[in-house]
Amino acid sequence: MAEPVAEESPHIVIENLRFRRGRKVIFEDLSMRIPRGQVTTVMGPSGSGKTTLLRLIGGQLRPDGGRIWVDGQEVARLSTRRLYALRKRMGMLFQSGALLTDLSVFENVAFPLREHTDLPEDVLRTLVLLKLEAVGLRSARDLDPASLSGGMARRVALARAIALDPDLIMYDEPFTGLDPITMGQIVTLIRRTNQSLGLTSVLVSHDVTEAMTISDHVVLIADGRAVDAGAPDDLRARASDWSAQFLEGRPDGPVPFHYPGDSYREDLLGVRERRDD
Amino acid sequence: MIDAIASLGRSSLNALVVFGRAFLFLLQVLASLDIVIRRFGLTVVQIYSVGVRSLLIIIVSGLFVGMVLGYQGYITLVNFGAAEALGGVVALSLVRELGPVVTALLFAGRAGSALTAELGLMKTTEQLSAMEMMAVNPYRRIFAPRFVAGFVSMPLLAAIFSAVGVIGGYIVGVGMLGVDSGAYFSQMQSVTDWNEDVLSGVIKSIVFGFVVTWIAVFQGFNAMPTSEGISRATTQTVVVSSLAVLGLDFILTGLMFGTG
Numbered sequence A: 001m002a003e004p005v006a007e008e009s010p011h012i013v014i015e016n017l018r019f020r021r022g023r024k025v026i027f028e029d030l031s032m033r034i035p036r037g038q039v040t041t042v043m044g045p046s047g048s049g050k051t052t053l054l055r056l057i058g059g060q061l062r063p064d065g066g067r068i069w070v071d072g073q074e075v076a077r078l079s080t081r082r083l084y085a086l087r088k089r090m091g092m093l094f095q096s097g098a099l100l101t102d103l104s105v106f107e108n109v110a111f112p113l114r115e116h117t118d119l120p121e122d123v124l125r126t127l128v129l130l131k132l133e134a135v136g137l138r139s140a141r142d143l144d145p146a147s148l149s150g151g152m153a154r155r156v157a158l159a160r161a162i163a164l165d166p167d168l169i170m171y172d173e174p175f176t177g178l179d180p181i182t183m184g185q186i187v188t189l190i191r192r193t194n195q196s197l198g199l200t201s202v203l204v205s206h207d208v209t210e211a212m213t214i215s216d217h218v219v220l221i222a223d224g225r226a227v228d229a230g231a232p233d234d235l236r237a238r239a240s241d242w243s244a245q246f247l248e249g250r251p252d253g254p255v256p257f258h259y260p261g262d263s264y265r266e267d268l269l270g271v272r273e274r275r276d277d
Numbered sequence B: 001m002i003d004a005i006a007s008l009g010r011s012s013l014n015a016l017v018v019f020g021r022a023f024l025f026l027l028q029v030l031a032s033l034d035i036v037i038r039r040f041g042l043t044v045v046q047i048y049s050v051g052v053r054s055l056l057i058i059i060v061s062g063l064f065v066g067m068v069l070g071y072q073g074y075i076t077l078v079n080f081g082a083a084e085a086l087g088g089v090v091a092l093s094l095v096r097e098l099g100p101v102v103t104a105l106l107f108a109g110r111a112g113s114a115l116t117a118e119l120g121l122m123k124t125t126e127q128l129s130a131m132e133m134m135a136v137n138p139y140r141r142i143f144a145p146r147f148v149a150g151f152v153s154m155p156l157l158a159a160i161f162s163a164v165g166v167i168g169g170y171i172v173g174v175g176m177l178g179v180d181s182g183a184y185f186s187q188m189q190s191v192t193d194w195n196e197d198v199l200s201g202v203i204k205s206i207v208f209g210f211v212v213t214w215i216a217v218f219q220g221f222n223a224m225p226t227s228e229g230i231s232r233a234t235t236q237t238v239v240v241s242s243l244a245v246l247g248l249d250f251i252l253t254g255l256m257f258g259t260g
């Protein structure tokens, strides 16, 4: 099953990725490698396209240029059937959890299993309870998604994402909006999931502290490019201008505080001209 | 002036783009219809929530519309000494026109808006994206069963509406105004023609069901993923499908009875 080179080859390779939304260029020339079996965090300021990147990797969006390979397959070139087959081996945790609101917690975790397998009911039940136990929510199985707290919803979403035993899991901002205790639980879960299932984890985050402690590998993105990459300690030691600003949370620096536009003075004096281009 | 023309042009272009998207969406849904046979259960659940949950409003409205028809019909007919013809008048008005049209309008308000809101919410909370990432095609799992449920429920609801309306007319005409009970039903039988009246009503209600459900499901799919987006899409569903039903009714009536 596993080819000899598969161990060393990166799980995801991105080369010269270009992507824009309307006129706004989100990725200019992004290249990165995501090693297999490790926790990789992609960090970047809000609005730098982290969610977009995950959607590109999952094949929900198509790049305008450049290539993305997952497991040696070029995502944008796959037929729908192949793409779906690839997605069965990827789990994704959305920023909001994205649980199906008309199903109970149990049925949410059972959902991918019911859709993709013909398991007998008792086997399915065992599997679902196993996954829920792993995230500590076995007893919450009859609850409605609406009655879960943010942290619980994210844990259910994690149980659902690992239901099909994927070999890649992607987390979109898993730490935002959580209290310190829940945050700790999620950090432990991500780490434990990565070790026990031996899968590749990709996190997208702007929480520097958590991301640095949890990751084996960090990629910093800004202005549509990967500006720095490496092990957390190396990054801290090396501290290029940009990384220093981001990692230490300074408000101004290479990343400007102001949204690009006309100068303040022109705006105040009302001499702002219309720019049609 | 130029601005006005430009904005007119822009909004017509936008309307055209939306229509194109709606058409492509419909094609995608139609291409996914095999799921309805493979997993009939999914559609049954939707028939329950789209059709069965609309029953009460349809029955109550049908009853009142039939009763009003009984009254109005009687007042006109009794002047010509033709009060016995009441059954025919009530049945024809219901089966040909009011059944399909009023049911479609109520259906758009009750089931159509609910469909749009549900799908809009699913889109806003990323449930549809999450499904795609779980390798589940939302066209098959979500849109196609809802589409078929609406399309199947509408003619059945229209038939129920007409049947209840006939009873309403009976209550007023026979029970309160003293029309002969036997005449009410025998007139009805002799006046209504299967092909001309019943079938044309059924065709209308099938067309309306198709259009209303298409609009409702598409509006949900196309809603801006925000709370205003959902409320705007819901309103749009009711407005656009009501107008579409009334406009199509005119066209269909012309086609069906214009030549015959």
Ligand SMILES: Nc1ncnc2c1ncn2[C@@H]1O[C@H](COP(=O)(O)OP(=O)(O)OP(=O)(O)O)[C@@H](O)[C@H]1O
Residues within 6 Å of the ligand: A021, A026, A044, A045, A046, A047, A048, A049, A050, A051, A052, A053, A173, A206
């Ligand atoms: N559907 C869309 N249409 C147009 N622009 C979009 C859309 N979705 C995102 N964008 C734009 O793309 C850019 C990147 O968005 P993205 O959600 O990927 O950022 P992010 O890095 O995940 O931000 P955050 O940390 O706030 O989640 C943003 O500037 C946003 O305005």
Ligand SMILES: [Mg+2]
Residues within 6 Å of the ligand: A050, A051, A052, A095, A172, A173
């Ligand atoms: Mg994001």
